[in-house]
Amino acid sequence: IGKGKFFHRPSATYLYSFAGRTHVVFRALRGKAPRVVLRTGDKEIEMRLKAHDDLFEYFEAVLPGEGPIEYSFLVECEGKTIEYGPFDAEPYKSETPEWVFGRVFYQIMPDRFDRGLPGTPRGRAFRGEGFHGGDLAGIIKRLDHIEGLGVNALYLTPIFESMTYHRYDVTDYFRVDRKLGGWGVFRKLVEELKKRDIRLILDGVFHHTSFFHPYFQDVILNGEKSRYRDFYRVTGFPVVSEEFLEVLKSSEPWPERYRKLKGLKWNYESFYSVWLMPRLNHDNPEVRQLVEDVMRHWLERGADGWRLDVAHGVPPELWREIRKAMPGNAYLVGEVMDDARLWLFDVFHGTMNYPLYELILRFFVEGEITTEEFLNGLELLSVHLGPAEYAMYNFLDNHDTERFIDLVGDEKKYLCALAFLMTYRGIPSIFYGDEIGLNGGGEGLSAGRTPMKWDEGEWNLSLLKATKELIRLRRESRALQRGEFRPISFKNGLLLYERVHGDDSVLVGINYSGERAAIEIPEKYTPAKNGSKRIELAPWSFIVLTK
Ligand code: ARE
Structure with a gap:
């Protein structure tokens, strides 16, 4: 039967x-x-x-x-x-390096953080869009702020030579962008991070290169005879038309040139039809070798892992081979937007947890699912991810999303969501500026990339204090880092759960509703040791108790 x-x-x-x-x-x-x-x-x-x-x-x-x-x-x-x-x-x-579990990440987009070297050239505003001139020295300058927050790992968006402020168009994988301070400042940053036991992961953009990468330039110049023609997915020759080159070389302002180029045709595959980002041909063993060489190069020079851009646009077999070739203590996180199962286990240790983010949005922001549905969504994701769940890169926002504080529109609600993130399975992260209540601006991909504010008069200090406290709880508790997740009650906006690891356990209560909510605190969490205790949570508030 x-x-x-x-x-x-x-x-x-x-x-x-x-x-x-x-x-x-x-x-x-x-x-x-x-x-x-x-x-x-x-x-x-x-x-x-x-x-x-x-x-x-x-x-x-x-x-x-x-x-x-x-x-x-x-x-x-x-x-x-x-x-x-x-x-x-x-x-x-799972073979995730142990160090990963004890970490809370802080994500920085270097151009938008701070400027440390007054002499750093501002760089050409390639698309007329946005260099703010942040650099690696700016990060070194702010390490006390970072350490003071309690985070103990950094994820930097790309830092290699490129022509845009976001640097997802790499022109040289072996060179730290001179506009960021170059190799010398990178080395200094690594040294400072080691002193403070802060780990570092870098952003590897191997789905595409820049149009201006010397390999692609060679293909444009030499066409079919180029030594690098099989590095890319060229669909015909010439790769770009005379007209394309004329517009490119004209003296018109960049936004105007950019607008015209967009309307022209070109003979190669690229990231989302962006001409600036020709797609690499990952079937070519030389490309695979390049990826491996670059990754190893920077691991040997102080990086502790990689976040891999558009990882879902590169065949999983390539990443599986790379994984085998990398040292076992490097944390590998893929950017995979949807179902990540093909990319986990023997491929990446974790992926950027977009499915969790979607659930968080639907519950905390949109309010379009009930508390019970939220729990079922979490547990279903857990069924899909199994042990990989503990090494997922979890976030409320990042450089591709709007800022969570803007979406949720309220400090208390923001902190409830943060309390959830810090007490949930997976590696939590903070996007620079979230800790001070930094708002974003505009729409689309770059809405959250506001420059960091360093005038403390503009900071939200109560939010900063609560953020630090939550990070501290996370860092001090093995139960929060590795513990089993045990839901106790999920209804009417009240999330009540435990994280349990051996004898350690933590009780979390989040009241995500406009009404007061009563919860029973089991005896093991009450100092009085005389039976369970009833307490009330104010609207939009939370409590975290450790045994
Ligand atoms: C820039 C402008 C955009 C403009 C675009 C095209 O900011 O407003 O639309 O140009 O002209 C980088 C830069 C971006 C830049 C982009 C292109 O950071 O600022 O955009 O390059 O030049 C998809 C991909 C996913 C990707 C996101 C952005 O699947 O891999 O789009 N994320 C990574 C990085 C980005 C980076 C790149 C890739 C390129 O994190 O920062 O962009 O190297 C749904 C879909 C997803 C889709 C997502 C978009 O969820 O299912 O597949 O992700 O929407 O948010």
Whole structure:
């Protein structure tokens, strides 16, 4: 009777160990299994209904300990109990470097942060758009601010030679942009970060290069005879027309040239049809070698990992090979927008957690899902990601989104969402300026890229204080970093859950509603040790209690 209704196999998301415990997941057709029990050794453990989608229900049991186990499932089905299994297997174990779990990231777009070298050339405003002149010395200058926040890892958007302020159009992968201070200042930054135990990940743009990268210039110049023709996805020769080159070389202002170029045709694939960003040909082994060489080069010079741009536009096999070739202590995060499963486990340790971001938006910002739906969404994502969830790069905003404070429009609501992020599974991050309540401006991709404000008179100090406190809690608690997530109650805007790691546990209550909400505090969290205690949470507030 169980045929076709139930599923389990010892794969990375159905049987895995993490932080001293083992997770076992079982799937049943929706409504077909009112009760599932995991039997292992002489124990029988009731499995928790964790999540459902349109077709299935997912049950989970978490056992103490790691290592091979023998087990089977006792499933109640149509009034009978059937046994599914037995299995005898070694749980999957992720190879994420340990240091990653203890980190809170701070993301900086160097051009928009601060300027440390008065003499740094401002650079040509390539598209008439926005150089602010921030540089790496500006980051060094502000390390006390960064360290004082409590964050202990940096993610810098691209820092290599390029012609725009955002630097996603690389012209030389082996050179730190001289407008940022060049190699000398980079080395100094690395040294300072090491002293403060702050890790560093860099942004690797390997989906495309700049149009002005010497390899692509060679293709334009020498056409079919170019040594680099197979580095790109050229669809015909000449690669660009005479007209294209004329506009490019004209003396018109950049915005005007840019507008004209956009209307012309060119014979190569590019990022979102942006002529400035010709797509690399990842089937070419020489391109693969280049990616590997660049990544290794900077890991050997102080970087601790990479965030890989448009990772979903590059075949996963390439990244899988790269992963094998990289030192084991490098954290690899892919930018994958949707379902990340093809890109995890033996590919990246984590990806930028856009699915979580979508859920956060729908619950905290749009209010278009109920508290129960939010929980189900979280747990479904957890079912999909398995152990990779703990190494995902989580964010409320980044350089491609609007600022969360602008979206949510209220400091208290912002802090509720931040409290959630800091106490949830996955690596939390802060986008520079969020800590002082920096607002964005404009629309589209660059709406959040406001220059950092350094006049403390303009800072939101209560928000800064709360942010520091939440970061501190995260950093001090292994339960928040690695613990199991145990929902207690998710309804009417109240999120109540525990994070549990061995003997450590943390209780989190977030009241995301305009009404007061009563919660029961279990005895282990109350100093009085005389039974549970009832407290009330004010509207849009939260509480985090450690045992
Ligand atoms: C600039 C302007 C834009 C303008 C564009 C085209 O800012 O307003 O529309 O030019 O003229 C970098 C710069 C951008 C720049 C862009 C192109 O940071 O400022 O845009 O280059 O020159 C998709 C991709 C995803 C990508 C986002 C932006 O899948 O990989 O778009 N993210 C990375 C970086 C970006 C970077 C690049 C890629 C290019 O993080 O900063 O842009 O190297 C849905 C879709 C997603 C889509 C997303 C867009 O969710 O499903 O696929 O992501 O919308 O937000």
